[in-house]
Amino acid sequence: MILQTTYAGAAFFAGDSIDNTNHQASVIGAVAAAHYIRAVAPAYGIPVVIHTDHCAKDILPWLDGLLDADELYYKEHGEPLFSSHMVDLSEEDVTWNIQITAKYLKRAAAMKQWLEMEIGVTGGMEDTVNHEHVDTSLLYTQSRDIHLIYTNLKQVSPYFSIAASFGNVHGVYKAGYAVLRPHLLRLHQEYVQEKEKTKTCKPVFFVFHGGSGSSAQDYADSIRFGTVKVNLDTDLQWAYLSGVRNYVMGKKDYLATQVGNPEGSDKSNKKYYHPRAWLREAEKSMTARVKDSFRDFNAVNQL
Ligand SMILES: [Zn+2]
Known part of the structure; x- marks a missing residue:
């Protein structure tokens, strides 16, 4: 599985009251989470990809700080602290996006680290990114942009993935806000294969941003067309709340006072x-x- 922290999520993990003016809380929190996962994951017997989420232009110093931690860890252990990072310059000019992404990929490549990048506009809102009011025609990446990214980044390292927009949205919205078109990913693959004469028919590793609220068919199609990672956040936030909400509502007579419940006025409610x-x-x-999603993503171990 992949565990990833956002910029704000990392600061929250460290403690929301820590000053984050120079992104230090987001660096400290993400680094602490990575060490925590490394310490605990073996007890579960689960290999975990440790990843960081959207890093736009104004918070690039966050990524610099994370890469500093990676290089330090690499010196000692021969591998970076994080498995991968994401750089998101999708709001910037495409040429600049590719140029800066290539610079970060070069730094990651020295540690054989993965880098995810974003192109085009993912609708909706997630953490520090808000595209709720963007023109929906911008929600579909063009094949020529995918090809441009592919040829430029391939020269630096093979370890990169592209979060292209194919009508996906961050968060969950009413039906009809944007139409998901996973078949566009297949067209991108064909375009790149044709131009580059690659051996594989799926040369590009795609990432599906804003996976929440999508149908099982949409997941299946996008995975079939070369998606190697699906981001699922909003639906998990909702699932996380649901457990607490049901518990509190179901136990409300045990949670109104510290002592006293339907079983007796002297009964403690501590437990x-x-x-x-x-x-x-x-x-x-x-x-x-999460279990439902593993089934949707065709990622359940076959025994
Ligand atoms: Zn995104």
Whole structure:
């Protein structure tokens, strides 16, 4: 599985009251999360890809700080602290986007680290990115842009993926806001293969941003056309809340006072309001939702 932290999520993990003027809280939080995952994941027996999310132009110093931590870790362990990062210059001019992305890919390539980049506009809103009011015609990346990125980045390293827009939106909206067109990914693959005469029919690694709220068919199609990563956040946020909400509403007579519940006025409610009780419910409901997604993404181990 892949665990990724956003810029704001990393700061929150460190503690939301830490000053983040120079992005330090977001660096500290992401680095702490990476070390935590490295320490705990072996106990679950689950290999984890540790990734960081959207990094737009104004927060590039965040990515610089993360790469500093990677290089330090690399010196000691022969691998970077994070498996991969994302740089998101999709709001900038395409040439500049590619140029700066290539610069970061060069730094990552020295550690055989993966870099995800974004092109085109993903609609909706996620964390520090807001595209809710953008013209929906901009929500579809052109094949020639994919080809341009492919040829430029390929010269630097093979370890990169492209989050292209094919009508995807961050967050969940009413039906009809944008139409998802996963078949565009197939057209991009054909275009690049034709131009570059590549051996494989799927030369490009795509990332599906804004996966929440999509149909099983859309997931299946985009994965078939070369998507190697699906971002799922909003639906998991909802699943996480659902567990707590159901618990609190179902136990409301045990959560109104510290002492006293329907079983007696002298009964303690400590075991009901203990954070482990209700936070565990959030984890359980989110885990169930993740399991559904693994099935949708054709990522369940075949025994
Ligand atoms: Zn995105």
